[in-house]
Amino acid sequence: MTKKILIYTGYFIPHLGGVERYVDKLTSALEKIGYQCTIVTTAHDNSLPSKETIGSRTIYRLPTHNIFKQRYPIINKRKSASIISDIDFNSFSFCIVNTRFHLTSLLGARLAKKHGIKVALIEHGTAHFSVGNKLLDFFGLIYEHVLTAIIKQYVDYYYGVSQNCNKWLKHFGISAEGVWYNAIDSKDKLLATNKYDYFDKREIIVTYAGRIIKEKGIINLLKAFDKVRSEMSNQKIRLVIAGDGPLKDELESRYLDDSSIQFLGKINFSDILSLFKRTDIFVHPSLYPEGLPTAILEAGLMRTAIIATPRGGTEEVIIDKRHGIIVDGSVDSLKIALMEMVQNESMRKKSADNVKKRIESVFSWQSVAKCVDNKIKESI
Numbered sequence: 001m002t003k004k005i006l007i008y009t010g011y012f013i014p015h016l017g018g019v020e021r022y023v024d025k026l027t028s029a030l031e032k033i034g035y036q037c038t039i040v041t042t043a044h045d046n047s048l049p050s051k052e053t054i055g056s057r058t059i060y061r062l063p064t065h066n067i068f069k070q071r072y073p074i075i076n077k078r079k080s081a082s083i084i085s086d087i088d089f090n091s092f093s094f095c096i097v098n099t100r101f102h103l104t105s106l107l108g109a110r111l112a113k114k115h116g117i118k119v120a121l122i123e124h125g126t127a128h129f130s131v132g133n134k135l136l137d138f139f140g141l142i143y144e145h146v147l148t149a150i151i152k153q154y155v156d157y158y159y160g161v162s163q164n165c166n167k168w169l170k171h172f173g174i175s176a177e178g179v180w181y182n183a184i185d186s187k188d189k190l191l192a193t194n195k196y197d198y199f200d201k202r203e204i205i206v207t208y209a210g211r212i213i214k215e216k217g218i219i220n221l222l223k224a225f226d227k228v229r230s231e232m233s234n235q236k237i238r239l240v241i242a243g244d245g246p247l248k249d250e251l252e253s254r255y256l257d258d259s260s261i262q263f264l265g266k267i268n269f270s271d272i273l274s275l276f277k278r279t280d281i282f283v284h285p286s287l288y289p290e291g292l293p294t295a296i297l298e299a300g301l302m303r304t305a306i307i308a309t310p311r312g313g314t315e316e317v318i319i320d321k322r323h324g325i326i327v328d329g330s331v332d333s334l335k336i337a338l339m340e341m342v343q344n345e346s347m348r349k350k351s352a353d354n355v356k357k358r359i360e361s362v363f364s365w366q367s368v369a370k371c372v373d374n375k376i377k378e379s380i
Contacts, residue, residue, distance in 0.1 A: 004036045005376065006087075006095040006117070008108030010073050012041035012059060014048075016244065016266055017211065018294045019098055019124050022161065022182055029185070029369035031056050038087065040108060042073035050083055060087065062104070075103055089115040094376045097155070098122050100148045100172070101129055109154035118379040120157040122180060123165040126312045127289030132214055148172045157375065161291040162313020168289075180371055182292035182313065183363040184301050189277075191270045192302060196240075196278040203236040204342050207279040207304075209272055209295045210286070212245030217285030217309065217329050222251065222261070224334035228342065229260065231335075235342060242267050242275055276302035280348060281341045284308040287329050292316065297363055300355040305348040307337045317363070323355045 009023045027037040036056045043050065043061040052059050063079040095112035097105035097119060105121065112119045128144060130137050152174070159180040160166040166176035199205055206225065210216050218241070225239045237260065241251075244266040255261040267275070272295075276282065282299035284306065292313030299306055300317065306324035308314045318324035325341065327333035341348050 003034050004038070004092050005030070006038050006040065006089075006092050006108065006112060007098070008040045008096070008102075008104045009098040010042060010102035010104050011044055012039055012061075015044045018182070018291065021294045022122075022124070022291075023098060025183065025185065025365050026180075026368060026372070027057055028055075029365040030372060033369055033373060035373075038092070040084075040087070040104065042075065042104060044073065051086070060084075073102070073104070075107065084111070089117065092117055093380055095119045096122060096372075097151075099124050100151055101144045106147065106151050106154075109151055113154040118156045119154055120159060120375065121151070121155045123158065123160045123169050123176070124291035125289040126162075126164045126168045126291065129289065130215060145172070148174075156379070162316055164312050164316070165291050177375075178371070180368050181363055182294055182297065183365045183368050184294075184297045184359060185365050186301065186360050188269075188273060188298075189301055192273040192277040193270065194277075195271060195274040199238060199278060200236060203238045204280045205238050205240060205278055206281045206283060206338065207240045207242065207275060207299070208283055208285070209242040209275070209299075210284070210293075212241070212243050212248040212251065213288075214247065215286070215288040216245075217287050218247065218251070220287075220329060220331050221283055221285045221334055222255070223331045224338060225261070227331070227335045228338045232339065232342060237342060238262065240264060240275065240279070242272060273298060273302055276304050279304045281305050281307060281338065283334065283338070284311075284314070285327075285329050285334055286311045290314070297359055300352075300359040303352045303356045305341055305352045306355055307334070307341060317359065318355065319358070322351060323358060324351050 011020050013020050013024050030037055038058045040060045042064045048061055050061050060083055063076040064073045065076055095117045097108045099105055109119045128141050158169055158174050158176045159178055160176050161182040169176050208221055212218055239261045242264045252263040276299045282304045284293055284296050286309050290312035296317055309329040310326050318326055325337040327337050
């Protein structure tokens, strides 16, 4: 069997996001069991090469039009033609596309089917894509259903990154074959350093890591943090925000004179883990249709207490209050959960221990890669 597979994704590293990390980690795990992976994505940054090799992985980046470039890449077909022609489709035994509504998925599924290659689609969401505008969201809903109906003609197998993703696929009349979980490599914790040990040891460190956009709940978190500080004025608390996005500059300027709120900007994977190592409470306040948030797995791996909204597969990680606190994402719910975690050190540490054990035992890239390997062998 030829152990060469194609993977299509709307974005890929160094673009920061859950799907990008998923594809990076999954292909790295597949590489370890002998697969050569070719990743086809879009050029979100024109300074990136159109083709590069990382280990046994080859990455092709297709040019896009500038409309919605950082939120929804629209492939420039004319400029992409020469790059696509460089791909020898006859050398591949399997194709994986990520998310139904990205045009890269439709492109990949069509080309794979044209060349007789079986296609698996991985679902990363649990609700309709939203940009926070009712009119645009309405047309987006119609567009998503139309695009899903088209891509169904080319896809052979469906998998979610959580059980909730599989439930969401039923909304489109799709039955998933199983779950290829978002996961972690427990060895990654060795990448963490003491970089953030400069924080005052008397401070409770609360961390947010992700895109700085409204849908991720960052504004509600900031409001909740303000309320917690006003009600717990004797407790030293710091909110550290890691990530980038369209709201970053505005929010950073707003809190520029606030020494208890720190914006780190976009940081690399090692620094993310290092930050989680020093973090007491990680908050994932997303109001966004998630699959299984990578940041929750990474924070849990570093033995961090977690407060999160029940988006996607979050409740498959935080199965009860012994593993963290689930909130609805409102300012008041975040405030109450934060105050409980800050005040109860014993609860905070026990939940951090419990969630770490669960993540290491259930959510490993080795097991996910084995599931993918089994499906590829079965399909050929």
